[in-house]
Amino acid sequence: MGIKVLIADDEPNIVVSLEFMLKREGYEVIVARDGNEALEAIRRERPNLVLLDGMMPGLSGFGVCEAVRADLSLGGTRILMLTAKGREADVARGVGAGADAYVIKPFSTRDLMQQVRDMLA
């Protein structure tokens, strides 16, 4: 049973790269296109890590984060917020909502992969 990573982002252009990269690292990758889909996928697939975009149609990434943290049965899910919302207030909100890490776009793929590895170690 491999390590499952969920990518929740509505931008297909970033999903392409993230998916390619994570698969290359040997993870099992699931993709969700919006907030509600992401929440469903988390409940169904129980991924070890979620790469979560802040702005998505429907439920926002912050909302997903709060919902996951409110559900004790999902306590083991690690969340990395990966978003273009770069103001200090946004970072505070993401961490407050329960994100384990907050990465502002754009980012270096190498650093991101390192962070993913660290979080899954």
Added chain:
Amino acid sequence: MKPDRRLLVAVLAPGLALALWLGLGVLLLGATLGPAQRAAVRQAIGPLLPSHGVLAVGWWLAGAALAAWAAHRLYRANVVAPARLANAARVLAGDASAPELPVQGGSAMRGIASAVNSLAAQRGTLTAEMARLVDEASRSVAEQRDQLAALMSELDHAVVVCNPDGRILLYNGRMRDLSRRLSPHGAEVIGLGRSIHALIDRAPIDHALETVERRIARGGDPSAAAAKFVTATEAGHLLQVSLAPVRPAAAEGAAAVTGFVLLADDITGEQAARARRDAELLRLTESTRASVASLQAALEMLDLPDLGLEDRERFLSVLRDEVAAMGARLDDLAESSLLDVMTRWPLQEMLGADLTAAAQRRIVAATGQPVAAHDAAGELWLNVDSFGLIQALTFLALRVAAVHPEPRMWLRLAQAGGTRANLDLGWHAPEGARLPATLAGVQSEPIDLDGTTTPVSVRDMAERHGGEVWLERDRKSGQPFFRFLLPLAASEAAAPAAAWPSRPEFYDFDLFAAGAGGALDEQPLSAVPCTVFDTETTGLDPGGGDEIIQIGAVRIVNGRILRSECIDQLIDPGRSIPEAGIPIHGIHPHMVRGKPTIAEALPAFHAFTEGSVLVGHNVAFDMRFLKLKEARTGLRFDQPLLDTLLLSSIVHPDEASHGLDAIAERLGVEVSGRHTALGDAVATAELFVRLIPLLAQQGIVTLGQARAASSTSQFARLEY
């Protein structure tokens, strides 16, 4: 009917008295006679009665008629004429400008009349002399006040001065414009003696006053104490308000605040633009971040050595896609008005010709070289920082003069199309010469004039105007010139300020002394704010479908008629206007077409009358029309009422007519513009103001007393 009854008594009494006297004589005669003598007399006179009795009665009648005639003359001379004289004298006593007493009647009456007239004349000269002295003494005060008012009206800000209760003592034209824009129904909410709280909530003002007072109490500089706040109005506008306290100049330390000054700015549009810009900026930042993230990730994937051809193509298409998206976003940005609302240096409007003339003088003075000014543009209004711009021009001219011995410089201002103008500074360079290198980059050098260097360059100066500056050569002549691209003033701003009536009454400092409220009934008539109004109607029967077609109203504050605070509103009655009335009110059906209906116009009138006493001539008639609308509009007119007709009948109970024209003639008021609603309202206001001192002579001073006297006056019982 009283005078007539008295006259009747006076005329009939002598006849009756004569009859009584004769009867008594006969009875007395009868009493002195013995029974036999009495029988003899009866026997002697009895047969004569049927034939000659008529003669005796006729004789008595003639006597009675003669006496009646005499009594009538005496009554006219000694009762009616003195009463008239007394009335006229009372008017004269109350109002020095009233007409002189008519010199008529018997010689004694004539004597009294001319004596009163000469007394009045003496008083007139005395009053005039006193007025002259007072006038002289107060002229400087008035001058200062007028200067202040003039200054206020010129101010760019909306200014209003209030007493501690928030009653308005002074406001300027901008404030009035602002309040008109902000009030929900376009009603007049700003006016002398009105409450500022109709426009700005009480809570933030109280809070600001408290802040200021606490700051002063803590020992802050009282003259610098001002508080700022932003508040939203009922109609959703945002007002930025600056509040400064008014304190008596002589007072030391933490003296009580006697009022406050408010400076208000409508920042709704500005705020909306700023919010839009912020939102747009944030959106742009975030979408750019997302795009760059996709680009970077895709690029880093492309760097991987073990990439298959298909994957490679996928990442390349991500690059193409994102680059196209970013380009489209930039295009959107360039097309949006976002870049136009960027913060600019504060600029003033200036007539282009004034700017070139000032620049010309300054350049001539600085370089000692002649400068020609071509103003081909006519009336161009610019939005400029004139001081900075002229400094920049002078700096350039000095540089030109430094490299050319005889530059023969010129200035030209011309419209550049759209909202821009070109301001050119040119010179005559020697034929075919190349431009000296020192002039090529001069726009970017810091301006240094008179030995002082500022960090500002000519280019910075142009950018302050949202414009540009460059060095150009004329296509035909090849002559060089510097060209500034400058913004034109917005056309509406260049238009002359809104025209105001010749002498608007925007201030009344007596309100500073006005007491804090108190029941209106307890206040003197002269201190109660009044709205004098009149209506024109299609007919006399509101219950039968007649409607109001015009409302005119004017306010009286502190005994002064505020002609600039008035309502003059035509109203579409929603029915035909009977031909019969048109010659009276002069309102033809085409004049009311498209005007507001009564339901649309009443809210503004209602707001106008708020907090004041309603005054009208035969006001019950107008009130009946207004009351009938109460159910439909939900607007209740429950203010205290005063009727000049009733007040006049209290002052002059003996006069037969209390029509508007008759009273005006009695009180020496010249009436013009009768039979328009506003004309009649103003005439009524004039009468009302003159009636106040006459009422005071009868001990009727307060509003409550006037209302009580009105309700018991002879006309009040006539039912309207």
